[in-house]
Structures are given as structure tokens and as C-alpha cells.
């Protein structure tokens with residue numbers, strides 16, 4: 026039997042698409058799945074590509090089918106399944122054989138595995154959904170550069186490419202790849218939430234039907250907002266439901282699912298002390314969306330909302346502004362993580378890696394890559410290209426938030442973006458009051474503006 030170049034475990038949505046992608050690029054892939062019938066069904070459906078696939082029924086057979094030193098991709102649910110799978114594989118592998126977790130692992134799990142496993146281990150984030158995995162995802166690697174080099178020829182061959190440059194790169198050490206993927210997903214949550222809020226304003230504020238919203242999104246996809254998520258949103262809004270002979274969007278339950286990556290991003294931002302309020306608002310909005318019963322009860326108690334009168338191009342500018350602020354927060358968080366975990370994360374490399382293949386790919390990411398190439402340590406808010414767009418669009422964001430909140434229409438992510446902008450461009454903030462309060466009740470001390478003296482206390486009015 027010809028030996029395979031790489032192994033893959035987990036023939037679900039992502040794993041089967043990745044295996045076909047690998048086979049299509051001329052590599053031989055040996056596959057194994059927990060449910061054996063799926064392995065056989067997968068090969069039967071692989072058509073001509075089956076010639077590059079070796080189906081195996083046991084982990085021993087999988088190991089035997091691979092060239093050494095072996096490399097095996099895991100594409101199974103994050104958490105315990107990854108640990109269980111590594112343990113189950115262990116008896117069949119040699120000390121140089123490498124396991125690559127390509128699922129959406131929590132980066133802390135990846136760091137733990139790298140510490141405790143006595144074998145080569147890489148953690149890679151893969152983005153692009155099923156279609157991306159099949160035809161070219163963005164791949165965010167984390168771990169030892171020598172290990173990355175061992176599989177880079179396969180990973181770069183299967184990845185998306187932007188103007189000839191593969192979107193597969195080593196992001197940094199140990200858990201960096203999975204961390205970058207989590208922040209990618211945090212931005213994904215925020216981008217999706219901002220779009221959903223604009224949809225809500227058009228539906229409830231402007232009384233537009235879903236197909237009209239879809240047409241607006243289609244138009245925006247030809248402009249500055251051009252992105253996979255706007256294109257996706259247009260297709261979702263334009264879809265027709267034959268059962269009701271109306272928009273499919275209108276029959277979808279308004280409760281968003283989530284598997285954890287957005288929440289992890291929000292939690293890690295708190296650990297790092299880095300502000301990502303737009304992403305946090307998006308996670309909270311998904312949580313609120315799940316409380317459908319309570320929302321229905323409170324709607325009955327407090328009544329409905331009003332219509333708004335706002336031009337569509339103002340909504341487009343508001344979305345542009347919110348999106349830039351959300352990306353600025355995501356990249357600032359990546360920089361904070363690089364410092365905290367001693368990773369060599371490079372914002373320009375990350376932005377370039379996200380230009381194609383991944384869910385958040387957008388025209389703007391190329392401009393972001395350029396901005397970071399010129400000034401890697403600068404927030405996007407201060408990069409000349411983006412500060413010009415922010416100056417041009419912040420009025421639209423403000424107008425949109427005012428109109429929405431006046432009418433009682435919820436725009437939590439947009440409002441968070443606006444509050445972030447207003448807070449970050451306020452030279453003299455209001456935390457002097459907080460420092461006074463903290464010193465009053467807890468003798469925590471404050472710093473004087475005039476002298477720079479530290480550990481100052483009162484005297485307060487009742488001292």
C-alpha cells in the first residue's frame with residue numbers, strides 16, 4: 026500500500042472537506058473517523074479524489090498507512106474529544122510523530138497539551154467554514170517553527186491565497202494560532218452582530234422586507250464594506266421559503282447559537298485588561314437572543330418600538346465605522362496578548378492571513394495589512410487611512426445610534442463602538458472621580474495631575 030503524506034481524524038463538516046482539499050492538491054491522505062461507516066461513505070463519495078485517499082478502520086491501520094515521521098490532523102470537537110483522541114492514538118505513534126489539532130481549541134488547552142505531551146504538537150486555527158476547508162481556508166498556525174516547516178508544504182497548498190500569497194502562516198509560539206483564531210471569531214461575532222443590527226433597523230425602523238434588505242447588502246458588497254459576511258447576509262436575506270412563500274429569514278428563530286470562541290475572546294480580553302467592547306456586546310447580544318421567552322414577556326409589558334427615518338447610506342457609513350472600531354479592538358487585543366504571552370505576533374501578518382479564505386475576509390483587510398506594515402504598533406484608529414474614514418463616518422454612527430435608541434431599537438454593538446470611540450478620543454476622562462471614590466472608601470490612593478505625586482489621599486469633604 027502506498028504510504029500517505031498526512032493523516033486526518035474526524036470526517037465531519039470540516040474534516041471531510043479538508044481531506045478532499047488535501048487529496049485534490051496531490052497529496053495522499055489517510056483518514057479515520059470514530060463512526061467507521063462515515064469513513065467508507067466518505068471514500069465512496071470522493072469520486073476521482075478517492076485515488077488519493079486511504080480509508081482506515083482502526084487507529085493502528087491509520088498509523089500504518091502513514092509515511093514517517095507521521096503527521097496527523099485532528100478535526101474533532103474542541104475540549105475532551107481532543108485529549109481522548111490524542112491518548113487513543115498514542116500507542117501507535119513514534120516519538121517524532123506529530124499531532125496537529127486543527128479544531129477551534131481554547132489556546133490554553135493547546136498550551137497545556139504542548140507542555141505535557143511528549144511528542145510534537147501543533148495547534149492550528151482553520152477558518153472558512155465547509156467551503157473554505159474544501160477549496161482554501163485561512164490557516165493560523167501556532168507552535169515550533171520546525172514542526173510548522175514539516176507540514177507547511179501541505180498547509181500552504183490547501184490554503185486560500187490572496188494575489189498568489191497563501192493565507193497559511195505560523196502566527197507565533199505555542200497557543201498563538203488558536204488564540205489568533207479565537208480573536209478572529211470574536212471579530213466574526215462582532216461583524217455579524219453589527220450587520221444584524223443594521224438589518225434590524227431596516228426591518229423594524231424602516232419597515233423593509235427581507236428581500237429589500239438583501240438588495241441593499243448586495244449593493245454594499247460592491248463598495249467599501251465588500252466582505253464575505255455582507256455577501257452571506259445578502260444571500261440569507263434574499264432566500265425564499267417555499268413552505269410559507271415568503272422570506273426564509275422571516276421563519277428563522279431569533280436565537281443565535283455559539284460554540285464558545287467568541288465567549289473565550291471576551292474572557293481573555295478581561296484577563297488581559299484590554300478593551301474589546303464591540304466584541305463583548307456581540308457575545309452578550311447572542312446571550313440575550315437566547316432569552317426568547319423573557320423577551321416576549323417584556324415586550325408585552327413595555328410595548329413596542331417606533332419607526333425611524335434614516336437614509337440607507339447613513340446606515341452603510343455607520344456600519345463601516347463600527348466595523349473599523351471592532352477590528353481596531355481585535356488587533357489591539359492581539360498586541361496585548363503578544364506582550365503577555367511573549368508571542369511574536371505580527372498584526373500585518375495576521376491581517377494578510379485574513380485577506381482570503383476566512384469568514385471575516387473583506388476588502389478592508391488588505392488596507393489593514395498595509396496600515397500595519399507601515400506602523401505595526403499603532404492602533405487602527407490612528408492609522409491615517411482609517412482615521413480619515415473614522416472622521417468621515419463617525420457622524421453617521423452617532424446619527425444611527427441616536428435614531429435607534431430614540432425609537433427603542435436595540436443596537437448594542439453599534440452603541441458600544443460609539444462609546445469606545447468617544448471614550449478613546451477624550452483626553453481628560455472621568456476616572457479621576459473613580460480614583461477619588463476608591464480612595465474615599467478604601468484608601469487606595471491617587472496620583473496628582475499637577476505634581477505627579479503618587480499614593481495621595483484626600484482630604485475629603487467630611488474628613
Ligand SMILES: NC(=O)C1=CN([C@@H]2O[C@H](COP(=O)(O)OP(=O)(O)OC[C@H]3O[C@@H](n4cnc5c(N)ncnc54)[C@H](OP(=O)(O)O)[C@@H]3O)[C@@H](O)[C@H]2O)C=CC1
Nearest residue numbers: 035036037038039040059060100101102103106128129154
Ligand atoms: N463548522 C465550521 O464552520 C467550523 C468548525 N471548526 C472546528 O472544527 C472542529 C470540527 O468541527 P465540524 O467539522 O464542524 O464538526 P462536526 O460535528 O461536523 O464533525 C465532528 C467530527 O468529530 C468526530 N467526533 C466527535 N466527537 C468525537 C470524539 N469524542 N472522539 C473522536 N471523534 C469525535 C465526529 O465523528 P462521528 O462521525 O463519529 O460523529 C465527526 O467526524 C471543531 O473544533 C469546530 O469548532 C473550525 C472552523 C469552522
Ligand SMILES: O=C(CO)[C@H](O)[C@H](O)COP(=O)(O)O
Nearest residue numbers: 152153282283284285286384
Ligand atoms: O470557527 C468558525 C468560523 O470561523 C465556526 O463556524 C464556528 O462554529 C463559529 O462559531 P459559533 O459556532 O460560536 O458561531
